[in-house]
Amino acid sequence: MTTGELFLQQLINGLNLGAMYSLLALGFTLVYGIMELINFSHFNVFMVGAFIALGVLRLMGLDGQIVILTGLPLVVVILVAFVVTMFSTGMIGVGIERLLLRPLRAVTGPAAMILTIGVSYILFNIILIGVGGDTRNFANPLPSVSWHFGEATLRLRDVLIWGITIVLMLGLTYFVQFTKLGKGMRATAQDPEAARMMGVEVDNVVGLSFFIGSALAGASGLIFGLYYNYAKVDMGFSAGLRAFTAAVLGGIGNVPGAMLGGVLIGLIEAGSSQLIGQAWADVIIFSILVIVLVFRPAGLLGRQAPNKS
Amino acid sequence: MISRRSAFKAAAGIAAAGTFAVTEGAQAADKTVKVAMNLSLTGADSESAIRVGNGAILAFEDANKYGEVPGIKFDLVKFDDGTATAGQYDPAQAATNARKMVSDKGFIAALGPQMSGAGKAMSPILSEGNLAIITPSSTNPDITDPKFAAQYRPKGKAVYFRTVTTDAYQGPNMANFLAKTVGIKSVYILDDSGAYGVGIADSFQKRCGELGLNVLGRDRLDPKAADYSAVLTKIKSLNADGLYYGGVAQAGVKLAKQVAEILPKIVRAGGDGIYGVELLKGAGFPAADGWYASNASPHKDDGDKKMKEFSDRFNARFKGSPDDYTLTMYVAARAIIETVKVLQAGGKPINRDTVRDGLQAIRMANSLIGPVEFDENGDLKNKVISVFQVKKDASKPLDNMDDQFAYIGVAPMS
Numbered sequence: 001m002t003t004g005e006l007f008l009q010q011l012i013n014g015l016n017l018g019a020m021y022s023l024l025a026l027g028f029t030l031v032y033g034i035m036e037l038i039n040f041s042h043f044n045v046f047m048v049g050a051f052i053a054l055g056v057l058r059l060m061g062l063d064g065q066i067v068i069l070t071g072l073p074l075v076v077v078i079l080v081a082f083v084v085t086m087f088s089t090g091m092i093g094v095g096i097e098r099l100l101l102r103p104l105r106a107v108t109g110p111a112a113m114i115l116t117i118g119v120s121y122i123l124f125n126i127i128l129i130g131v132g133g134d135t136r137n138f139a140n141p142l143p144s145v146s147w148h149f150g151e152a153t154l155r156l157r158d159v160l161i162w163g164i165t166i167v168l169m170l171g172l173t174y175f176v177q178f179t180k181l182g183k184g185m186r187a188t189a190q191d192p193e194a195a196r197m198m199g200v201e202v203d204n205v206v207g208l209s210f211f212i213g214s215a216l217a218g219a220s221g222l223i224f225g226l227y228y229n230y231a232k233v234d235m236g237f238s239a240g241l242r243a244f245t246a247a248v249l250g251g252i253g254n255v256p257g258a259m260l261g262g263v264l265i266g267l268i269e270a271g272s273s274q275l276i277g278q279a280w281a282d283v284i285i286f287s288i289l290v291i292v293l294v295f296r297p298a299g300l301l302g303r304q305a306p307n308k309s
Numbered sequence: 310m311i312s313r314r315s316a317f318k319a320a321a322g323i324a325a326a327g328t329f330a331v332t333e334g335a336q337a338a339d340k341t342v343k344v345a346m347n348l349s350l351t352g353a354d355s356e357s358a359i360r361v362g363n364g365a366i367l368a369f370e371d372a373n374k375y376g377e378v379p380g381i382k383f384d385l386v387k388f389d390d391g392t393a394t395a396g397q398y399d400p401a402q403a404a405t406n407a408r409k410m411v412s413d414k415g416f417i418a419a420l421g422p423q424m425s426g427a428g429k430a431m432s433p434i435l436s437e438g439n440l441a442i443i444t445p446s447s448t449n450p451d452i453t454d455p456k457f458a459a460q461y462r463p464k465g466k467a468v469y470f471r472t473v474t475t476d477a478y479q480g481p482n483m484a485n486f487l488a489k490t491v492g493i494k495s496v497y498i499l500d501d502s503g504a505y506g507v508g509i510a511d512s513f514q515k516r517c518g519e520l521g522l523n524v525l526g527r528d529r530l531d532p533k534a535a536d537y538s539a540v541l542t543k544i545k546s547l548n549a550d551g552l553y554y555g556g557v558a559q560a561g562v563k564l565a566k567q568v569a570e571i572l573p574k575i576v577r578a579g580g581d582g583i584y585g586v587e588l589l590k591g592a593g594f595p596a597a598d599g600w601y602a603s604n605a606s607p608h609k610d611d612g613d614k615k616m617k618e619f620s621d622r623f624n625a626r627f628k629g630s631p632d633d634y635t636l637t638m639y640v641a642a643r644a645i646i647e648t649v650k651v652l653q654a655g656g657k658p659i660n661r662d663t664v665r666d667g668l669q670a671i672r673m674a675n676s677l678i679g680p681v682e683f684d685e686n687g688d689l690k691n692k693v694i695s696v697f698q699v700k701k702d703a704s705k706p707l708d709n710m711d712d713q714f715a716y717i718g719v720a721p722m723s
Contacts, residue, residue, distance in 0.1 A: 001545060001546040001548075006542065006543075006546045009542045009545075010539060010542055013536075013538045013539045013542055014539070016536070016538070017536055017539075020535075020536075121393075124393060125393055128351070128393050132355065133351060133352040133353055133355055133391070133393075133396060133397075134353060134355065134356060134587065134590065134591065135353070135558075135562050135563075135587070135590070135591035137590070137591070137593050151545075224535070228535050228536070228563070228566075229566060230562070230563065230566070230591070232353075232396075233393070233396065234396035234533060235535065237533060238531065238533035238534050238535070239535060269539065270538075270539040270542075273528075273539035273540045273543060274539060274540075274542070274543050277528045277529070277540075278528045278529060278530060278531070278537070278539065278540040279502070279528055279529035279530075281531075282531070
């Protein structure tokens with residue numbers, strides 16, 4: 001492997017990691033942007049999403065590594081899996097918001113955040129009891145297409161994970177910036193009181209942001225499964241911590257910031273594994289986070305959060 | 310059957326003789342003695358935990374059923390050191406369990422833990438309480454090393470006994486095997502940052518130096534991370550012949566999947582941490598194919614009559630086949646039963662102090678894993694490291710260890 005090939009391969013590795021972290025950071029940052037709530041249940045909604053996706057693929061007869069699909073069947077299967085998974089986790093998010101968080105909305109302080117930690121552990125334990133603690137193999141219907149640049153390899157699923165992340169990010173940005181509901185969301189983010197007076201259904205907007213955020217977590221769960229070919233009950237914690245860091249690094253509440261933060265962390269992780277050692281990756285990531293926050297407390301692209309009066 | 314009935318008669322004879330010597334207490338209704346069993350029943354190692362634990366369950370059930378120690382009933386109490394948060398064993402939970410065992414005087418001995426990280430947390434507490442434990446599978450050498458006696462057995466006496474050989478042999482013997490039998494020239498070493506993983510990788514690395522096997526690097530994996538492609542790409546760029554992984558299944562199965570993709574040709578090996586169903590099920594085929602794994606006990610020989618009788622009995626009770634650490638657990642439980650039997654026959658009181666001293670002196674010439682005797686540190690005197698390799702046998706169930714792990718042989722000692 002030449003240095004150039006090695007660099008290219010690590011760049012691809014870093015972008016893959018980054019795409020995964022960005023995806024997970026998107027839903028997280030969205031809810032923060034609307035409600036100024038750090039929703040710790042997000043990461044285990046992601047985990048539940050992976051298991052729902054696993055179940056959906058099994059129901060469609062895809063189990064283990066045996067069935068490889070191409071063309072239209074592949075697109076249909078993946079689309080169905082996305083729709084069902086995203087809708088299911090979206091509804092879990094709505095449930096959490098409607099049943100547990102809404103009664104707490106008037107309460108200031110960390111109560112709501114602590115509640116999301118509790119919900120996170122409840123989801124974790126439901127899966128632990130229901131499915132068990134071992135690694136479950138995910139169906140892998142993607143054909144193993146890859147392109148070679150010398151000894152560096154770019155696989156179809158690398159391209160897929162980048163593509164899906166970019167599409168979801170653009171879609172989310174468009175939705176928040178240009179649709180009526182999106183404007184309602186931004187209005188709520190700026191000042192819920194004033195938004196309500198202007199005729200925005202604040203309750204619906206908050207519910208919607210939870211639906212979208214959790215649907216994105218479900219999508220990430222499915223992509224994680226397709227990409228790494230496993231689902232496991234503790235998968236939310238480590239990926240979640242990086243995603244949270246990505247969101248803060250990019251500027252929490254800021255959609256492009258989440259993307260930037262995720263990609264940066266992915267690249268730093270790959271780079272430090274190559275140059276120093278995987279063992280040091282976390283030290284380096286969090287050192288950079290600390291340095292960035294010292295000089296830019298609002299993150300790289302600035303923080304967006306409701307103005308609480 | 311005959312052997313069992315005669316054993317029963319012999320035991321009954323001892324009991325009859327005992328009544329002359331001992332006070333009326335021995336004649337009274339059966340006394341129940343409690344034995345604690347600490348396993349990682351929650352998390353990544355739960356499946357092997359159940360299989361290992363069944364070895365002890367079978368031993369005590371049989372002892373109770375046939376009244377092997379007259380006047381004594383064994384009560385096996387399970388403890389779980391796995392937690393949902395850790396996703397595998399949790400040393401803090403293991404320490405809590407050890408405190409519970411020590412504070413209940415009813416416990417005369419303990420079995421477990423599976424994992425060295427748990428053992429390190431438990432051993433000092435058990436030493437304070439003078440409660441002996443026999444581990445079927447935790448192989449980190451430090452726990453019984455006299456160098457660390459102040460840390461792991463502050464009271465001085467050995468309380469941590471093993472029916473397995475330690476990584477002081479497992480790592481180095483695998484290095485011998487890779488260098489001499491397989492013939493690789495260079496190797497990259499990874500560990501999973503756990504007590505077991507780091508220890509076994511260290512001992513492997515040290516032996517590589519002695520053998521002149523070129524160590525290209527050493528790195529540490531986060532067992533909860535999903536993606537190891539960056540470090541594997543680095544290994545690829547170094548053109549390593551071999552990859553040694555010191556660690557357990559949690560990182561191991563993910564590693565195996567990614568190694569298959571990024572380093573399809575590399576010679577890959579690990580310790581007993583990957584010798585399990587988890588590798589077959591979690592990584593699956595073709596990713597699991599080709600991995601060498603060592604085990605710190607002799608391999609059960611299916612041709613052996615005694616072994617077959619045991620396997621049949623196990624299968625009849627639990628509907629499945631025992632693995633090698635089921636055997637070491639069974640033998641550990643047998644060591645406790647034999648010790649209690651000796652104490653009872655000698656008319657001695659049965660409590661944790663006498664049981665510890667009894668275990669130290671026990672001699673089982675002909676157990677399922679060969680001669681069992683403990684040295685003054687609690688280590689097994691008879692040391693054997695077995696080597697296996699995953700070789701896919703499509704005609705058999707793909708998640709059965711016996712079918713998919715081919716026994717290669719005993720690793721060279723030097």
